[in-house]
Amino acid sequence: MPRHRRAPHVHKFGGASLADSAAVRHAVEIIRSHRREPTVVVVSAMAGVTDALLTVAHEAGTGDERSLAALIGQLRTRHEEAARALLPAGAGRSEMLSHIRESFEELEALASGLRKLRELTPRISDAVISRGERLSARLMAAALESAGAKAQYVDALDLIHTDGAFGQAAPDFPATDRAAQRTLNPILNRGAVPVVPGFLGAASSGEVATLGRGGSDLTATLLARAVGARRVSLWKDVPGLLTADPRVVPDARVIPQLHAREAAELAYYGAKVLHPRALIPLAGRRIPIYVRPFEDPTSPGTEVSEAVAPGRVPVKALTAAGGQALITVTGNGMLGVPGIAARTFAALHGRKISVSLISQASSEHSICFSVPEALATDARDSLMLEFQGEIARREIDGVEVSPGMATVAVVGLGMHGTPGVAAGVFGALAAGNLNVVAIAQGSSELNISVVVSAADAADAQRRIHAAFRLSRIAGGSVIRPEQMEVVLLGFGQIGRALATLLGRVNRPALSLRVAAVIDRSGFVFDPEGISARRLSALASEKRKGRRLADLPRGHPATAVDAVSHIAGYALTRPVLVDLTADDTSAALEQALTHGMDLVLANKRPLADRQTVSNALWQTARARGRRILHEATVGAGLPIIDTYHKLVESGDRVHRIEGLLSGTLGYVLSEVSTGIPFSRAIRSAMAKGYTEPDPRDDLSGIDVARKALILARLLGFQGELKQTAVESLVPRWARSLPLSDFLARLEELDPMWQRRIEAARRQAAVLRYVASVSASEIAVGVQAVPSTSPLAAIKGSDNQLVFVTDRYKANPLVITGPGAGAEVTAAGVLNDILRLAGGS
Ligand code: ADP
Ligand code: ASP
Ligand code: MG
Numbered sequence: 063m064p065r066h067r068r069a070p071h072v073h074k075f076g077g078a079s080l081a082d083s084a085a086v087r088h089a090v091e092i093i094r095s096h097r098r099e100p101t102v103v104v105v106s107a108m109a110g111v112t113d114a115l116l117t118v119a120h121e122a123g124t125g126d127e128r129s130l131a132a133l134i135g136q137l138r139t140r141h142e143e144a145a146r147a148l149l150p151a152g153a154g155r156s157e158m159l160s161h162i163r164e165s166f167e168e169l170e171a172l173a174s175g176l177r178k179l180r181e182l183t184p185r186i187s188d189a190v191i192s193r194g195e196r197l198s199a200r201l202m203a204a205a206l207e208s209a210g211a212k213a214q215y216v217d218a219l220d221l222i223h224t225d226g227a228f229g230q231a232a233p234d235f236p237a238t239d240r241a242a243q244r245t246l247n248p249i250l251n252r253g254a255v256p257v258v259p260g261f262l263g264a265a266s267s268g269e270v271a272t273l274g275r276g277g278s279d280l281t282a283t284l285l286a287r288a289v290g291a292r293r294v295s296l297w298k299d300v301p302g303l304l305t306a307d308p309r310v311v312p313d314a315r316v317i318p319q320l321h322a323r324e325a326a327e328l329a330y331y332g333a334k335v336l337h338p339r340a341l342i343p344l345a346g347r348r349i350p351i352y353v354r355p356f357e358d359p360t361s362p363g364t365e366v367s368e369a370v371a372p373g374r375v376p377v378k379a380l381t382a383a384g385g386q387a388l389i390t391v392t393g394n395g396m397l398g399v400p401g402i403a404a405r406t407f408a409a410l411h412g413r414k415i416s417v418s419l420i421s422q423a424s425s426e427h428s429i430c431f432s433v434p435e436a437l438a439t440d441a442r443d444s445l446m447l448e449f450q451g452e453i454a455r456r457e458i459d460g461v462e463v464s465p466g467m468a469t470v471a472v473v474g475l476g477m478h479g480t481p482g483v484a485a486g487v488f489g490a491l492a493a494g495n496l497n498v499v500a501i502a503q504g505s506s507e508l509n510i511s512v513v514v515s516a517a518d519a520a521d522a523q524r525r526i527h528a529a530f531r532l533s534r535i536a537g538g539s540v541i542r543p544e545q546m547e548v549v550l551l552g553f554g555q556i557g558r559a560l561a562t563l564l565g566r567v568n569r570p571a572l573s574l575r576v577a578a579v580i581d582r583s584g585f586v587f588d589p590e591g592i593s594a595r596r597l598s599a600l601a602s603e604k605r606k607g608r609r610l611a612d613l614p615r616g617h618p619a620t621a622v623d624a625v626s627h628i629a630g631y632a633l634t635r636p637v638l639v640d641l642t643a644d645d646t647s648a649a650l651e652q653a654l655t656h657g658m659d660l661v662l663a664n665k666r667p668l669a670d671r672q673t674v675s676n677a678l679w680q681t682a683r684a685r686g687r688r689i690l691h692e693a694t695v696g697a698g699l700p701i702i703d704t705y706h707k708l709v710e711s712g713d714r715v716h717r718i719e720g721l722l723s724g725t726l727g728y729v730l731s732e733v734s735t736g737i738p739f740s741r742a743i744r745s746a747m748a749k750g751y752t753e754p755d756p757r758d759d760l761s762g763i764d765v766a767r768k769a770l771i772l773a774r775l776l777g778f779q780g781e782l783k784q785t786a787v788e789s790l791v792p793r794w795a796r797s798l799p800l801s802d803f804l805a806r807l808e809e810l811d812p813m814w815q816r817r818i819e820a821a822r823r824q825a826a827v828l829r830y831v832a833s834v835s836a837s838e839i840a841v842g843v844q845a846v847p848s849t850s851p852l853a854a855i856k857g858s859d860n861q862l863v864f865v866t867d868r869y870k871a872n873p874l875v876i877t878g879p880g881a882g883a884e885v886t887a888a889g890v891l892n893d894i895l896r897l898a899g900g901s
Contacts, residue, residue, distance in 0.1 A: 069292035070100035070250055074260060074282035077106035078299035079356035080198060083147035089202065090209050092297065092359050093255065097211060099292070100250045102285055104260045105202050106278040107194025108144070111137065112261075118169065119190040122176035130173060138166040141197050148205040158204050165193045184228035185269065192270040195259030195278070203257040212254035218262035219270060220245050222284060226265030230274045233263060233284055235343065242288035250289070258285065279340040283351065287343040294349060296336075297356040302364035303328075303335055305379045305532040310520050313533040317364050317378055321475050324378055325351075325366040327509050331418070331471035332383030341366070376477040377486075377530045382519045383418065384468040387438035388500055390430040391445060395457020403429055409448040415441050419469050419511050421502040430500050432513055438463050467499060468519035471511045472526060478507040487512060490529035496522050545634040546898050547577035547591070549658065551621060551649060552641035553610065556663060558601040559887035560641070565594045567891070572898050577636065578628050582644075584611030585624040589631045621649035629656030637897055639890060640664040647674050654681040654689075661893040663693035663886055668774070669767035669782055675774065690893035695722065695768045696860045696880045698889035704876060705775055708866055715776060717865040719833035722768045724858030724881030725751045725759040726790070726830035730843070731856050734827040739814035740807035751858055751881065755800050760790040765832050766841045773834035780839075788842030790830075821845040827853045851875055858882075 073096070075089045093103060106112075114137055121130055141162045149155040172190055176182060199215055206213035221242045224231035249256045260278025265271040273280050279296060286294045300308065302316035303325065322341050329336035335353065344351070346368075354363035396402050406429055410417055420431040433441050445461045452458040477483045484503060487510055491498055500513040514522050527533065548564065550557050557579065564574050575591030579600060586592065586600060603613055611618035619627065625638065629652070638653040639661045640646050647667045650660055660682070662668065668675045668691060682689050692702045708715055721727045728751050732742035743760075746752050752759050766787040770778070789796075792810070795803050821828050826845035829852050833840045846852045855861045860880025863873045879885050 068099055070102050070289050071096055072102045072104065072282050072286040072289075072291045072294045074104040074278055074294070074296045075106065075202070075356070076278065076296065076298045077109050077112065079109075079297050080106065081109045083144040085356075086144060086148055086198075086201060086205050088356070089297070090205050090211070092356075093206060094209060094211055095359070100253075101255045102246060102250070102289065102291070103199075103202060103206075103213075103255055103257045104278055104282045104285065105195065105199045105257065106260050107191075108140070108198050111140075111194040111198070112191050112275075115169075115191040115194055116187070118173060119176065119182055119187045122173040123180045123182060127177075131170075134166060134169055134173070138162060141201070144201055145204075148201060149208050154204055154208060158200060161200055162197060165197055169193060184230075185271075188228045188270050188272045191272065192259075192262050195261050199257050199259035203255075206255060206257065212252070213257055214249050214254050216245060216249070216256045216258050218259045218281065219264040219268070221258060221288075222263035222273075222281060224263035224265060224271050224273070226267065226269075226271050228265070228271050231263050231265065231271035232339075233273070233280070233343070235284075235287070238263075238284055239288045242285055246285070246289055274337065274339075276334070276337040276340075279337040280343070283340050283343045283349075286349050287347060290347075291349055294344075294351045296351060296353050297359075298335065298353060299356060300335065300353070301355045301358070301361060303333075303353045303366065303379070306523055306527050307333065307335075307381065310382070310523050311527045314527070315533050318362070319365045319367075319370045320378060321370040322351075322366055322368045323508060324473050324475055327471065327473045328379055328381050331381050331469065331473070331509070331511065333379075333381035375530075376474050376480040376483050377472050377532065378474040378476070379532070380470060380472045380523055380526055382468050382470045382523055384516050384519055385435045386418070386432040386467040386469050386513070386516075387435045387441075387463055387465045388430055388432050388467050388513055389438065389441055389445070390428055390462045390464075391449070391458060392428040392460065392462065393452065393456075393458035394427065395452060395455070396427065396429075399457075405448055406431075406445060409444045410441055413437075413440055413444050415444070419500070419502045419513065421500050432467060432469055432500070435465050435467075438465060464499070466516045467513050468516040468522075469511050469513050470519060470522050470526065471509050472530075473509050475508055477510070484510055486529055487526055490525040491522055493529075494521055494525045496525070545573045545575070546894070547575055547589075547633045547636045548894065549578045549580065549625070549628055549636055549638045549653075550576060550641065551580045551625075551638055551646060552644075552664070553579045553581050553600070553604055554641065555883040556641045556886050556890070558604070559883045560639070560890055561594075561597045561601065563887050563891045564894075565597075567895070569895070569898075572895075574894070574898070577633060578624070579610060580619075580621055580624045581610045582621075583609035584616055584618040585628070586610050586613065586616050587624075587628055588615075589633060621646060622652050625649050625652045625658075626656065629653070629658065635659070635898075637661055637894055639894065640667070641890070645670070647678065650678055651681055654678070654685055654687050657685065657687065659687050659897050660689040660691075661693075661890055661897065662689065662691040663890050665694045665764070665767040665771060668694060669770045671781060672779065688897060690896060691771070692893050693886050693889035694771050696862060696876070696878075696889075697882065698885035698887075698892070699860060699862070699876055699878050699880055700892075701772075701862050701876060702775070704864065704874070705772075708864065708868075708874075713869075714867045715864055716867075717833065717835045718772050718776070718862060719831060719865075720862040721829055721852060721855055721860055722832045722862070722880065723759065723762075723765045723830055724860060724879070725753075725756075726762075726765065727855060727860065727880075728858045729760075730828050730830055733814055733818060734821075736818075738808075738811045740811050743807055755803075757791045757796070757800075757803065761796075762787045762789050762830070762841055765830065766839070769832040769834050769839050769841050772832075773836070773839045776834060777836040778834065778839065785839045785841060790843070817843075825849075829853065829855070 145158045203213045203215040223234040223237035246256050260281035262270050282294050304314040306314040308314045326341040329338045350367035352363050355361050415437045417431045442461050442463050449458050496518045498512050503510045578587040610616045636658045638658045641663050695701050728746050729742045733739050766785050825848050829846050831844045861877045863875050865873045
């Protein structure tokens with residue numbers, strides 16, 4: 063029983079994380095931040111060192127002497143540089159440098175021995191590579207000490223006892239438990255951190271025997287078991303254990319929690335993130351393992367433990383092992399003959415060949431299984447020998463070897479009893495025309511494995527990953543951000559405001575770029591994304607009145623031609639954002655047919671003739687594209703969204719009414735307080751609330767368009783022409799030049815004064831109200847009771863009232879700023895983010 067009070071935390075730093083002295087320093091910081099709990103540290107060799115040492119071992123017998131010396135020299139320099147960077151000049155550093163020197167002198171001696179022997183045994187190979195872990199552990203211990211933490215290097219041979227199978231040693235649990243407790247507990251009790259080289263164990267002869275590639279994971283769990291750890295953190299160069307190997311499946315995601323059996327299955331079937339036997343020492347112990355990102359120590363990574371519930375999803379992850387050969391034993395004489403399978407596997411066992419997948423046709427006509435390719439010939443020979451008699455009697459046809467195979471394993475405890483998982487796997491492969499050579503499903507139903515040709519393995523993994531939507535259902539953070547390209551149609555005030563907002567979006571899971579800007583003259587396009595600097599330069603040129611076509615790398619084109627040019631590039635997820643006030647329907651059709659989604663602030667296309675707006679919706683449906691248009695009504699206010707949410711939740715919207723024009727709202731609320739109409743217009747112009755010609759607002763056509771868009775949502779089948787719209791511009795003023803109109807504004811005041819007075823006598827105020835239902839649209843000035851919610855709206859705010867089945871007596875009201883470049887851009891941005899999905 064350990065005497066220290068709290069159970070320790072075992073940290074293992076993987077090789078990929080330990081690239082150089084900066085990385086070692088970062089690891090030191092991680093350890094120091096956990097210093098309040100007893101800590102055990104296990105380290106791998108620095109990145110690439112094990113591979114380099116193996117090269118030394120292999121080439122010592124055959125390679126050229128000079129290049130070998132150079133390789134050894136490089137490795138030595140790399141360690142010396144790290145030592146100099148990490149340790150201040152003094153006794154500690156000199157001691158470290160002399161360890162390094164001795165280690166490489168010993169390596170040179172081993173190499174020259176190998177040159178004479180010309181035979182590399184696993185025993186010597188282990189002796190060669192063991193220095194990688196030993197040196198990095200010594201470096202780590204010294205770096206901890208020099209950072210002020212108490213640390214002590216403990217050699218693995220004093221802790222880990224094994225069966226002595228060089229290159230692939232299996233640990234002896236009881237002996238390791240005893241030795242590790244005896245050695246580590248006193249160190250922990252005095253508050254120091256033992257730092258242990260991973261990957262290495264002791265043979266009974268006392269020589270070093272390695273635990274197999276990736277063996278440091280196993281060292282960590284062995285020590286965790288021995289000291290009764292609270293948890294194990296495996297610090298790696300990935301954000302956690304992922305749904306698939308990120309090098310093969312780019313949209314692999316972190317799995318937040320994984321049952322130990324699932325993790326073991328993945329490791330065993332080739333997931334190169336955990337040593338295949340790393341989970342065995344912790345079986346039955348409640349010690350969770352965390353696979354954590356070295357780059358981001360605050361992130362939780364993946365928890366692997368026996369306490370994790372299977373979860374609802376059938377498949378959690380997949381993995382593949384390449385370099386497999388499929389061996390098939392076939393014969394009519396096998397039917398009903400007992401012992402063929404047993405003899406097959408006994409023969410393989412006799413040659414120490416491990417079989418990873420077995421399948422036997424129920425006709426018992428054949429048994430097939432996969433083995434590592436390098437062992438295929440050996441396996442075949444052993445079976446030919448075993449079944450010599452049967453082959454001679456033609457009871458067994460022979461033993462067939464198909465090399466170049468890969469096993470793809472699909473893993474998840476949740477597939478137990480879930481029908482259709484195998485069908486999903488095969489469906490995904492069939493859709494890609496990928497041939498399945500063999501399949502196996504364990505009776506545990508934790509794993510379905512398929513053998514495919516190695517050339518198909520990557521494609522197979524991506525297809526299965528997509529078919530089970532593993533990038534979504536396993537949750538967790540995203541490995542590679544989703545990418546979306548924004549094509550801005552219109553680069554005026556709103557476009558420029560949006561460009562700024564896009565630059566500030568902070569969603570780690572999403573990379574948004576403006577790929578193109580289009581104006582009436584032409585476009586500027588960069589499939590890699592236009593940089594923020596360039597966008598702001600373009601914006602300032604536009605402000606000065608220049609046209610995009612005339613700017614550097616600008617192309618003259620119509621909007622339609624610009625869209626088809628841009629659509630010719632392989633963009634990931636292009637979205638066309640229409641911020642114009644033009645008739646753009648042709649360009650929008652073009653965008654939809656080329657696979658772009660649409661976000662509209664432009665009201666015109668949807669308020670155009672029914673044939674035009676219906677055609678857009680139809681094209682979108684036919685092409686599987688989406689059109690979002692929140693900003694066409696109420697700028698950034700969630701009006702369209704609210705409508706959809708009500709309907710989706712089973713409500714019925716009868717009527718929507720309210721104030722839809724910030725400009726008219728402002729003018730009429732000023733007028734209602736007694737300010738003359740002409741003055742209200744002039745101040746609205748000065749505040750920038752109106753179009754350059756205020757008659758564009760006063761005509762009511764803009765409100766009518768918004769009303770029509772809302773009415774069409776409710777099912778209205780009609781045209782703008784049929785809409786009753788009250789214009790606030792008297793007939794005589796409609797065709798005057800702007801300056802004449804402005805000069806004569808005062809002529810309108812007496813009429814407005816009279817209207818206001820009449821309203822006041824009825825305790826009412828004037829508002830420009832739109833009211834829509836599925837059957838009618840009315841847009842115009844109304845005298846609304848001063849007690850009504852509409853009367854309370856001041857300034858340029860919008861207010862919308864929904865009357866629905868559910869919200870009848872007490873309608874649902876949405877109020878807020880309904881105009882302005884900033885809020886409109888924000889509404890557009892929301893739609894873009896909604897298209898991106900996730901959060
Ligand atoms: P360590 O540095 O601890 O030895 P490894 O290199 O052994 O770490 O394991 C991490 C590597 O495993 C990652 O870089 C990744 O490429 C690979 N890998 C394969 N499958 C997965 C998976 N399902 N999840 C995470 N990483 C994986
Ligand atoms: N350094 C060893 C290897 O590269 C062990 C490990 O990293 O876990 O396999
Ligand atoms: Mg590893």
